[in-house]
Amino acid sequence: MFSRISFSNWILAFIAFSVLAFLYLPIIVVVLYSFNPDTVNSFPMNGFSLKWYQVMFENEALIASLGHSVAVALISTSIATLLGVPLAFAMNRYAFPGKRLLERVVLLPLILPGILTGIAMLTFFQMLGIPQSMLAVVIGHSTFLMAIMMPQVYAQLKRLDSSIQEAALDLGASGIQAFFYVIFPNIRTAIFGAALLSFTLSLDEIPVTYFLNGVFSTLPIQIWGMTRNGITPQVNAISTLIFAFSLTAILISAWLGRKGE
Amino acid sequence: MRQGNRQGRSRFVLLGILAPAVIWLVLFLILPYFNLFSFSFWQNDVFTVRHEFNLLNYAKFFTESQTGAAPYLVLLDTLKLACWVTVCTLLLSFPLAYFIRFKVTRYKQALYMLVIIPLWVSYIMRAYSWKIILGTNGILNSFLLWLGIVDTPVSFFLYSDVSVIIGMTHIYTPFVLMPVYTALEQIPQNLIEASNDLGGNRLRTFLHVVFPLALPGIITGGTYAFVLSMGDFLAPSLLGGPTSSTKIANIVQQQFGTSNNWPYGAAIGIVILVLVLGLLEVTGRLERHFSKLESTSPRTLR
Amino acid sequence: MNDIMVEIRNVSKSFGKTSVVNDLNLSVHSGEFLTLLGPSGCGKTTLLRMIAGFEYPDKGDILIQGKSILSIPPNRREVNTVFQSYALFPHLTVRENIAFGLKMKKVPREAMDRRVDAAIELTQLESLALRKPAKLSGGQQQRVAIARSLVNEPKVLLLDEPLGALDLQLRRQMQISLRRLQRRLGMTCVYVTHDQEEAMTLSDRIAIMNAGRIEQLGTPAEIYGTPATPFAARFLGDTNFLSGTLQRAADGTMNRFITATSEIPLPTNVELLKEKYQSLSIRPEYISLHHEKPTDFALQGKIIEENFLGLFSRITVSLASGEHLFVLIPSSAKSPYTVGDNIFATWDPAQAHLIGMDNI
Numbered sequence: 001m002f003s004r005i006s007f008s009n010w011i012l013a014f015i016a017f018s019v020l021a022f023l024y025l026p027i028i029v030v031v032l033y034s035f036n037p038d039t040v041n042s043f044p045m046n047g048f049s050l051k052w053y054q055v056m057f058e059n060e061a062l063i064a065s066l067g068h069s070v071a072v073a074l075i076s077t078s079i080a081t082l083l084g085v086p087l088a089f090a091m092n093r094y095a096f097p098g099k100r101l102l103e104r105v106v107l108l109p110l111i112l113p114g115i116l117t118g119i120a121m122l123t124f125f126q127m128l129g130i131p132q133s134m135l136a137v138v139i140g141h142s143t144f145l146m147a148i149m150m151p152q153v154y155a156q157l158k159r160l161d162s163s164i165q166e167a168a169l170d171l172g173a174s175g176i177q178a179f180f181y182v183i184f185p186n187i188r189t190a191i192f193g194a195a196l197l198s199f200t201l202s203l204d205e206i207p208v209t210y211f212l213n214g215v216f217s218t219l220p221i222q223i224w225g226m227t228r229n230g231i232t233p234q235v236n237a238i239s240t241l242i243f244a245f246s247l248t249a250i251l252i253s254a255w256l257g258r259k260g261e
Numbered sequence: 262m263r264q265g266n267r268q269g270r271s272r273f274v275l276l277g278i279l280a281p282a283v284i285w286l287v288l289f290l291i292l293p294y295f296n297l298f299s300f301s302f303w304q305n306d307v308f309t310v311r312h313e314f315n316l317l318n319y320a321k322f323f324t325e326s327q328t329g330a331a332p333y334l335v336l337l338d339t340l341k342l343a344c345w346v347t348v349c350t351l352l353l354s355f356p357l358a359y360f361i362r363f364k365v366t367r368y369k370q371a372l373y374m375l376v377i378i379p380l381w382v383s384y385i386m387r388a389y390s391w392k393i394i395l396g397t398n399g400i401l402n403s404f405l406l407w408l409g410i411v412d413t414p415v416s417f418f419l420y421s422d423v424s425v426i427i428g429m430t431h432i433y434t435p436f437v438l439m440p441v442y443t444a445l446e447q448i449p450q451n452l453i454e455a456s457n458d459l460g461g462n463r464l465r466t467f468l469h470v471v472f473p474l475a476l477p478g479i480i481t482g483g484t485y486a487f488v489l490s491m492g493d494f495l496a497p498s499l500l501g502g503p504t505s506s507t508k509i510a511n512i513v514q515q516q517f518g519t520s521n522n523w524p525y526g527a528a529i530g531i532v533i534l535v536l537v538l539g540l541l542e543v544t545g546r547l548e549r550h551f552s553k554l555e556s557t558s559p560r561t562l563r
Numbered sequence: 564m565n566d567i568m569v570e571i572r573n574v575s576k577s578f579g580k581t582s583v584v585n586d587l588n589l590s591v592h593s594g595e596f597l598t599l600l601g602p603s604g605c606g607k608t609t610l611l612r613m614i615a616g617f618e619y620p621d622k623g624d625i626l627i628q629g630k631s632i633l634s635i636p637p638n639r640r641e642v643n644t645v646f647q648s649y650a651l652f653p654h655l656t657v658r659e660n661i662a663f664g665l666k667m668k669k670v671p672r673e674a675m676d677r678r679v680d681a682a683i684e685l686t687q688l689e690s691l692a693l694r695k696p697a698k699l700s701g702g703q704q705q706r707v708a709i710a711r712s713l714v715n716e717p718k719v720l721l722l723d724e725p726l727g728a729l730d731l732q733l734r735r736q737m738q739i740s741l742r743r744l745q746r747r748l749g750m751t752c753v754y755v756t757h758d759q760e761e762a763m764t765l766s767d768r769i770a771i772m773n774a775g776r777i778e779q780l781g782t783p784a785e786i787y788g789t790p791a792t793p794f795a796a797r798f799l800g801d802t803n804f805l806s807g808t809l810q811r812a813a814d815g816t817m818n819r820f821i822t823a824t825s826e827i828p829l830p831t832n833v834e835l836l837k838e839k840y841q842s843l844s845i846r847p848e849y850i851s852l853h854h855e856k857p858t859d860f861a862l863q864g865k866i867i868e869e870n871f872l873g874l875f876s877r878i879t880v881s882l883a884s885g886e887h888l889f890v891l892i893p894s895s896a897k898s899p900y901t902v903g904d905n906i907f908a909t910w911d912p913a914q915a916h917l918i919g920m921d922n923i
Binding site for chain 1: 615637639642643650651653654667711712715
């Protein structure tokens with residue numbers, strides 16, 4: 001009896017760790033091979049070198065696109081924060097007609113395939129006279145990043161004791177004071193965490209960007225182009241750097257999340 | 262009168278807070294979708310779009326194609342692919358989520374983090390990684406050569422439906438894992454103890470308690486995997502072969518690119534949109550139907 | 564005796580189609596501890612929130628010291644609330660929580676420190692001043708919530724079931740210290756609870772609320788001794804109801820209450836009552852039981868149950884009419900009664916009260 005239970009547990013553990021390996025192996029491969037001196041990614045590795053990092057840093061188009069992506073991510077995250085936080089606050093604090101619908105609409109760009117949002121925006125922007133450009137990309141990113149920002153802040157607001165807003169008013173604070181002295185300090189970490197995730201997502205976004213960028217190239221679009229024209233280990237190097245950045249961002253936001261609870 | 266003033270003021274404040282976000286969403290999200298819808302009934306001329314209502318684009322969708330199969334056949338092929346990805350991601354996610362929820366005691370939180378991290382790892386990095394692993398000169402082949410299992414590189418790993426499915430499964434598994442784990446996490450330990458107490462063995466407890474309660478999470482996760490893989494045009498173009506690289510989203514992409522027939526692309530987009538929204542509606546209903554746990558928990562009343 | 568601090572005039576409030584407070588009138592005296600007692604959904608919390616300014620009445624007016632406060636938003640009303648959930652600000656320390664109201668009113672630094680110190684001392688929070696609320700026990704959090712309101716010296720302190728989350732022992736302790744504090748500061752308090760014992764311990768007066776109305780307003784002793792309605796009788800203490808009709812004496816002898824099986828003498832003050840009154844309320848502790856038939860009136864019955872409750876034992880008597888009578892007798896080592904005994908129940912006619920049944 002005992003041995004049978006532990007045997008089935010052992011099988012389960014084996015499956016679980018195989019899945020985990022499946023999830024991580026490709027990532028580990030890319031990281032490892034970014035240090036491989038060869039042009040071809042073959043097994044076994046042929047020593048250790050930072051050659052591809054050097055090549056990557058000398059690739060002006062790639063570095064320019066990195067700059068573009070950081071700019072887009074910073075601006076879009078700021079816009080999504082400025083729009084999403086008040087929206088979450090209003091959703092939590094007030095009852096108004098169409099609230100449920102609004103909540104669903106905000107989430108649409110996250111639920112629907114990116115290509116649909118991309119082509120919808122492309123056709124409409126064309127009519128509005130917004131050309132395929134950085135501006136169009138920023139508008140696109142800001143819109144889908146609201147779908148990250150709003151629910152995260154909304155969830156944190158719901159977790160807060162709703163009567164602390166009333167308590168602040170009761171103790172003489174105006175509505176604005178109540179927000180900045182009482183509500184904001186309690187959702188600050190949630191906002192920061194969501195902003196960090198938004199930034200990471202914006203840096204990685206392709207489907208929407210692809211239809212809106214025109215000649216304005218972002219980092220993932222640039223990498224995608226590089227991978228389509230055959231394999232270059234520069235991609236391993238830049239991917240490893242992005243991975244390191246994302247990992248840091250995730251760990252910080254998780255740590256903040258735990259601290260916030 | 263005074264009451265009118267105070268309530269009026271609160272309404273004014275609400276409007277001030279809501280307006281920027283709502284205007285933004287209407288202008289940059291809702292109107293674009295409606296515009297896409299009307300676009301799908303228009304016609305393409307040489308350099309402009311003719312604004313004239315007709316159903317030709319939809320008719321075209323079910324008949325002809327410049328390259329390869331008729332688009333609706335591509336759609337069916339894409340749905341088949343999406344089904345495969347959904348099944349694979351669920352088969353991988355469930356045991357892992359179950360293991361973390363019920364078998365791990367120490368470092369549970371850390372392990373869950375570890376599982377979720379790939380969700381935030383660059384999409385392009387994950388898709389590309391399979392290209393260097395599965396390619397003819399790739400790592401898997403050189404590994405097999407090195408082991409002496411094969412003497413010449415195997416070329417069929419990459420550029421096939423299978424490589425697309427593998428890549429997508431890898432990319433979308435964390436999306437499925439999250440809701441499945443959340444559903445399992447919400448099952449109270451005492452329910453499982455109660456089932457054991459009432460004489461249910463492990464299999465019966467699993468079948469009659471754990472699985473039904475995890476079903477809403479499984480449905481959510483499966484829906485994510487299906488919808489996301491259905492609309493993905495990057496993984497097929499990176500990992501797919503001559504025929505398998507053209508999924509329905511790739512046809513849309515072509516209409517807005519090389520083929521330059523936006524109204525037709527819009528029509529296919531609307532077909533996908535309707536399918537996705539329909540699917541979300543159905544799975545949403547199923548989820549609510551199976552959310553027994555929620556309906557029996559006490560609700561808080563104001 | 565005292566001037567009126569809060570006056571509620573013909574106030575009505577509904578949420579959608581549900582009427583929550585219904586044409587309610589109430590005056591709270593200065594320095595008085597008044598409790599709104601009633602079951603959940605009776606409108607007591609809504610009434611409190613209207614005084615605080617978080618809800619706005621549909622009809623009627625609310626005055627403090629004779630002036631309507633309806634046009635004043637909650638942050639400028641001279642009332643403070645102790646919330647059911649305490650609503651302490653999680654990111655601020657105990658001291659910062661208490662200082663919040665004074666900071667909002669821009670009280671000068673020195674005066675603020677002095678008043679905060681006084682409030683901390685009053686609530687014995689000296690050793691916890693620098694902690695965050697999450698690091699406090701329920702009772703400690705509750706004291707912070709009270710101190711945070713008191714420090715603003717409000718004209719009226721509103722308390723919304725502030726002890727509801729505490730365990731029984733701590734609750735009794737807090738009741739006593741709250742009452743002591745209120746007496747010392749001469750503060751006007753409006754307190755909301757559904758706990759009858761708490762209401763009796765704390766209050767100068769109790770307003771029993773039911774379905775958006777006040778069923779009875781009076782001192783705890785008044786309501787307990789002479790409940791005006793069956794609801795009031797049942798909500799404050801336990802009682803027995805006997806149904807029957809009132810027979811007025813023509814010649815100055817006792818009025819009588821005629822039930823299906825017996826005639827019960829009534830006190831003389833029932834002349835004031837009208838014919839429609841037809842239910843007799845008698846508290847369980849006023850009934851005495853006898854094995855032999857007493858000389859004056861008695862109801863005959865059979866003991867069907869005896870429960871030991873600690874200080875008292877509760878005996879259930881089944882009357883000939885089929886009605887059950889609950890009787891409380893002081894516990895003793897050996898109970899003089901056993902289940903199955905035939906028994907006679909009697910009481911001092913002055914302790915029984917007629918209640919109009921049309922008020923149910």
